[in-house]
Amino acid sequence: MLIREPVVEKPKTQVKDASYEKECREALRPHLDAILDLAVKAGWDRNIASYSLMYLAAKTSRPADRAA
Numbered sequence: 001m002l003i004r005e006p007v008v009e010k011p012k013t014q015v016k017d018a019s020y021e022k023e024c025r026e027a028l029r030p031h032l033d034a035i036l037d038l039a040v041k042a043g044w045d046r047n048i049a050s051y052s053l054m055y056l057a058a059k060t061s062r063p064a065d066r067a068a
Contacts, residue, residue, distance in 0.1 A: 006031055 009027040013020045032053065039049035 006034075 008031065011020065011023055011027075013023055035053065036046055036049050040046050
């Protein structure tokens with residue numbers, strides 16, 4: 001089976017643009033759905049998997065770079 005790297009859409013707006021965050025969510029949504037589907041297929045509860053991803057994402061967050 002050939003595994004290819006997932007493609008995340010590039011931003012069309014600048015980071016300071018009001019729609020930038022929403023655009024990022026929409027670019028990541030199908031990949032998140034795919035991860036959750038894989039977790040459910042493996043036997044994990046979807047709500048617990050969602051919470052776990054949220055927890056892991058929060059643990060990887062860093063304060064925004066104020067110079068940007």
